[in-house]
Amino acid sequence: MQSFCRYRCFRWLVIVWMCAGAVAMISPPLPAVERGILGLTETGGGVPPPPLPPQPAVKNFDPKETVMFTVKEAFLDAVTCRTISLESFESLSATNQINASTLTAAGLTVTTNNPPSLGIWNQRYQGAFATDGTQWMGIEENRLIVPQVITLTFDIPINHFGFYTTDYGDFGNGNLIFNNDAGDEATAASSGLPSGNRQFFGIINSAAAFRTVTLTHSLAGEFFGIDEVYFCWDGRPDTPLRRQTSGRVIPD
Numbered sequence: 001m002q003s004f005c006r007y008r009c010f011r012w013l014v015i016v017w018m019c020a021g022a023v024a025m026i027s028p029p030l031p032a033v034e035r036g037i038l039g040l041t042e043t044g045g046g047v048p049p050p051p052l053p054p055q056p057a058v059k060n061f062d063p064k065e066t067v068m069f070t071v072k073e074a075f076l077d078a079v080t081c082r083t084i085s086l087e088s089f090e091s092l093s094a095t096n097q098i099n100a101s102t103l104t105a106a107g108l109t110v111t112t113n114n115p116p117s118l119g120i121w122n123q124r125y126q127g128a129f130a131t132d133g134t135q136w137m138g139i140e141e142n143r144l145i146v147p148q149v150i151t152l153t154f155d156i157p158i159n160h161f162g163f164y165t166t167d168y169g170d171f172g173n174g175n176l177i178f179n180n181d182a183g184d185e186a187t188a189a190s191s192g193l194p195s196g197n198r199q200f201f202g203i204i205n206s207a208a209a210f211r212t213v214t215l216t217h218s219l220a221g222e223f224f225g226i227d228e229v230y231f232c233w234d235g236r237p238d239t240p241l242r243r244q245t246s247g248r249v250i251p252d
Ligand SMILES: [Ca+2]
Pocket: 088, 089, 090, 130, 131, 132, 133, 134, 135, 136, 227, 228
């Protein structure tokens, strides 16, 4: 009896095996892509790579974060204002000499201690030059009284500020120190660079607005230029800021 059962089982196994072989012979092969997806085999150069995950385009910053910049493009990339003001000193009267105690432009006023120390140039002078357009603001410490303090007062509160210096600190030791009335302090330009240097400084204070910026240095006799002053207020100090890394200002 056991021999008979073993025979029956063996016969059924043979039948099943033959049927499976027949199905395999008449069934069309799976397309290469489907075989690849199912992980059955590598064909035609291998399995296509999976699609890349979505690249993050927006970075969320701590709303209380204050960020400093030394590259203009990075600063402009991080701006959260709908629009940002640019004072390039192109509409002021150029005299190519130090003859002003106060310079008033759209949205800001510039003064110094121990005036007059300011002027508007439309040509290169002593290594200083325009970084935008043709005109720029020249500043000279011309009385050998240091520190010299340059004060920028804005018409309305801002929390974005950036600008270029040219030819700063090409002789003597003493950095140009940035302060504002929100308590921020930073080096805006370093001394020790050669004549004709150009340095950018920018700041975004995501928690507090400021209306006054001072730039202070201790280089007696120093002459340097300022151009491309950027400033704005994003109006949302109490909410987390969204900054797009691709360079476009994000609208609300
Ligand atoms: Ca300019």
